[in-house]
Amino acid sequence: MQGVITKSWRGSGLAGTTLAGCALASCFLASCFLAACHPIAGTVPGALIPTPVPEPAVYGRPRSPFTVSFLGRPRPSGRHPDGLAGVPGVAWTEAWRYWAIRHGVREQETVRVWRMERRLSGSQAAAYLRSSLPGGRPTVVSNRPARRDLTRCARARCQGYTGKLEVAGRSTIYSVSVSGVNGTAASDVLNSFAVGVRHR
Numbered sequence: 610m611q612g613v614i615t616k617s618w619r620g621s622g623l624a625g626t627t628l629a630g631c632a633l634a635s636c637f638l639a640s641c642f643l644a645a646c647h648p649i650a651g652t653v654p655g656a657l658i659p660t661p662v663p664e665p666a667v668y669g670r671p672r673s674p675f676t677v678s679f680l681g682r683p684r685p686s687g688r689h690p691d692g693l694a695g696v697p698g699v700a701w702t703e704a705w706r707y708w709a710i711r712h713g714v715r716e717q718e719t720v721r722v723w724r725m726e727r728r729l730s731g732s733q734a735a736a737y738l739r740s741s742l743p744g745g746r747p748t749v750v751s752n753r754p755a756r757r758d759l760t761r762c763a764r765a766r767c768q769g770y771t772g773k774l775e776v777a778g779r780s781t782i783y784s785v786s787v788s789g790v791n792g793t794a795a796s797d798v799l800n801s802f803a804v805g806v807r808h809r
Contacts, residue, residue, distance in 0.1 A: 657769060658712050660794040665801045668705050673722055673781045678801035680718050680790070683707040700726045714768050716789035718798060723782040734777035741775045741784070750776045751804035759795055762788065770795040774802055 665678045668685075683705040701724050708717035729737075731754075738745070738756045745756035755776040762771050767788070772795035774785040787798045 657791045660711065660716065660790045662794050662797040662801070665803075665807060667806050668720070669722060670703065673724060674805055675720065675722070675783060676801070676803045676805070676807040677720055677785065678798055679705070679707050680716060680787070680794070680798070681707045681709055683718070683720075700724045711789075714789050716769075716787075718787040719785070720802075721784045723784075725780045725782070728779045729777065729782075734779075737782065738775055738777055742773060745773065745775070750774070750802065753778045753804060757799055759792065759799070761792070772796065772799045774799045776802070776804060778804060 660680065662678050662680065665676045667674050667676050668679075668683070669675045684707070686704050686706060702721060704719060704721045706717070706719045708715060710716075734754055738747075738754060742756040742758050745758040748755050748757055753776050755774060757772070757774045759770060759772045762769055769788065769790050770792045771788040772786065774783075776783040776785075781804075783802070783804065785799060785802050787795050790798075
């Protein structure tokens with residue numbers, strides 16, 4: 610009886626060795642297939658690695674606040690008169706900027722605000738949007754006409770996606786841009802923008 614048990618144990622060991630070998634071979638073939646179809650993280654451009662997008666926060670002057678998700682802590686700059694192509698009578702401009710190197714790729718996000726000296730007509734707002742983003746898709750943001758554009762970066766020293774959003778109010782124009790991130794993150798940033806305080 611003992612010999613039968615020993616023989617059975619040896620047989621099981623041989624079968625286990627055979628199954629283990631088959632499993633290793635299957636894993637090897639599967640890894641080769643995945644490597645061919647889906648490059649591992651080390652070969653994926655840094656800008657295509659998922660980028661966390663924080664919750665939206667409120668920025669800007671009390672008279673012209675806006676809500677947006679910045680990829681990191683932004684720095685305000687420039688509250689001074691600045692010209693705007695095709696739009697006369699700019700009273701002042703402010704900008705909020707963020708940039709950083711993530712996974713070897715420069716990602717950046719900017720929101721600029723132009724306050725008009727006089728209210729824009731509907732035709733002036735429409736003309737500005739067409740000239741600023743001629744290839745952009747018309748949309749509406751916070752009940753204001755807007756245009757947005759999301760494209761894969763094609764320049765030699767650029768990776769990821771570039772997203773742009775232009776919003777034309779009657780007395781204020783907002784411009785949002787983000788680059789150096791994957792398409793999902795760029796879209797999330799543009800979708801997070803709202804004029805005023807957005808209550809979640």
